[in-house]
Amino acid sequence: MYRTFVKRTSHFVVPVLLVAYGMFFSATAEANNVEANREGSLITVRGDSAGNDIIILRDGRGGVVVRGQNGTTVNGGPSVRFSNIDLNQLDIRMFEGADTVRLSNLEINNDLFVNLGPGTDRLFSTAQPCFIGANVAIEGESGNEIIRLYGMTIGQDLAINSQVGTSNVELRDLTVGLGLTVIGDNLQDTVSLLRCDVGDTTSIETKEGNDQVSVLDHVGFDLFVSTDKGSDGVTLDNVLTDEDIGVFTGEQNDTAVFTDVTSGKNINVAMDTGNDIFVGTNVFAEFDAVFIGGNSTDTFNDNGVAGGEETNIIEFEIFP
Numbered sequence: 001m002y003r004t005f006v007k008r009t010s011h012f013v014v015p016v017l018l019v020a021y022g023m024f025f026s027a028t029a030e031a032n033n034v035e036a037n038r039e040g041s042l043i044t045v046r047g048d049s050a051g052n053d054i055i056i057l058r059d060g061r062g063g064v065v066v067r068g069q070n071g072t073t074v075n076g077g078p079s080v081r082f083s084n085i086d087l088n089q090l091d092i093r094m095f096e097g098a099d100t101v102r103l104s105n106l107e108i109n110n111d112l113f114v115n116l117g118p119g120t121d122r123l124f125s126t127a128q129p130c131f132i133g134a135n136v137a138i139e140g141e142s143g144n145e146i147i148r149l150y151g152m153t154i155g156q157d158l159a160i161n162s163q164v165g166t167s168n169v170e171l172r173d174l175t176v177g178l179g180l181t182v183i184g185d186n187l188q189d190t191v192s193l194l195r196c197d198v199g200d201t202t203s204i205e206t207k208e209g210n211d212q213v214s215v216l217d218h219v220g221f222d223l224f225v226s227t228d229k230g231s232d233g234v235t236l237d238n239v240l241t242d243e244d245i246g247v248f249t250g251e252q253n254d255t256a257v258f259t260d261v262t263s264g265k266n267i268n269v270a271m272d273t274g275n276d277i278f279v280g281t282n283v284f285a286e287f288d289a290v291f292i293g294g295n296s297t298d299t300f301n302d303n304g305v306a307g308g309e310e311t312n313i314i315e316f317e318i319f320p
Contacts, residue, residue: 033073036066036080041088041109047117049096056090057104057128064106089113094121098143106130111137119143125150139163149174157181157200162189166209171196179203180220184211188230193218206232208250215239222246222265227254231274236261244268245285249276258283258305266290267307271298278316280305291316 032050036043045056045066053070064087067079074080088109092101095117105128106112112132114123118141129151136154138147140162147160147169154176160169161183169182172194179200182191186208193202198220204213205226213225214235222243225234228250235257239245242264247256253274259281261267267285269278272294281303283289289307291300293316300316 032071033076034066034068036074036082038082038085041086043082043085043087043090045090045092045094047094047097047099051098051100051119052094053100055102055104055126056092056106057102057126058106069100093117100124102126103130104128106132109133111135113137115139115141116143116145117141120145122146122148124148125152127151129153135159140167144168148172159183167191167206170194174198181205183207185209192216196220224248226250233257248272255279263289270294275299277301279303284308288312290314293317 032052033048034052034054035046043064053072055067055069057065059065063081063083064085065079065081066074068074087107090108090112092114094101094115096119098119098121099116100122101114102124104126111134116123120143121140123138131153133155135156136158138160142164144166145162149171151173156178158176159181162185164185166187167184167189170192174196176198180198180202182204184206188209189206189211191204191206191213193215195217200221202220202223206213208229210230211227211232213227215223216237218239220241222241223239224246226248227234229252230250231252232249232254234247234249237259239261244266245261245263246268249256249271251273253276254271255277256269257279261283263285266287267289270292271278273296275296276293276298278291279301283305285307287308288310289305290312292314297318298316299318299320300313301320
């Protein structure tokens with residue numbers, strides 16, 4: 001009986017160990033792998049829980065390539081190429097992990113959607129510009145996001161929502177047919193717009209935290225910046241809008257610097273509670289220019305600030 005028991009047990013244990021080893025080996029082999037699939041004129045890209053690093057580009061033969069970098073595989077190999085595709089939509093969802101996504105030289109007839117998922121993530125477009133026929137929506141989740149978009153042409157709306165965590169957003173040389181929206185969270189955010197041309201409303205909302213917002217060489221329909229509670233800095237330089245400009249910095253000690261700013265209608269600046277500083281140089285609104293310092297001791301530095309119909313400077317105490 002003893003010999004029979006040992007023999008049967010050994011035959012049972014070995015296959016179980018082999019199965020367990022196989023499961024472990026399979027899971028390890030599949031880690032840091034991105035799945036890319038084509039559904040007609042739609043390409044979907046799905047990350048896993050590892051820190052994925054990919055570039056998506058259009059090659060010289062007109063195909064779309066999804067290529068892994070720094071150890072990331074795509075469908076189990078180095079890359080996947082989709083040939084003879086008239087790309088209508090690109091849907092990217094990276095899920096967990098510290099992910100990096102690069103976009104290069106893409107032409108998308110309709111929409112681009114990117115969800116970076118939880119983790120400290122990065123989204124870049126390269127020096128080879130992308131053309132998006134309709135909308136671009138970019139979402140973070142929990143974690144810190146770095147987003148750099150350069151040279152894109154977007155037919156309709158661009159919306160960036162970093163959700164929970166800090167956001168560091170730089171948008172440079174973009175042409176946006178309709179609206180541009182950037183939404184941060186209640187931590188320290190940095191948003192920079194440089195040489196962007198926006199057909200409709202530009203809206204930047206960083207919520208609480210010590211935030212920095214700069215808008216330089218900007219042309220648009222109107223522009224609104226809201227930084228909420230925190231010691232914030234807002235810089236507008238060489239900004240021209242068809243209609244209104246509004247900047248609202250919330251509580252605590254804030255600084256707003258306007259240089260060569262022109263509104264086709266009104267300019268409204270409200271700086272709320274705190275020892276705030278406004279510096280205006282060559283600032284003009286076709287109709288009304290209204291500046292409200294709020295409670296505490298506020299400084300208004302006037303180097304040429306005017307409204308075509310009315311100029312109101314309220315609750316500022318220091319005029320150097």
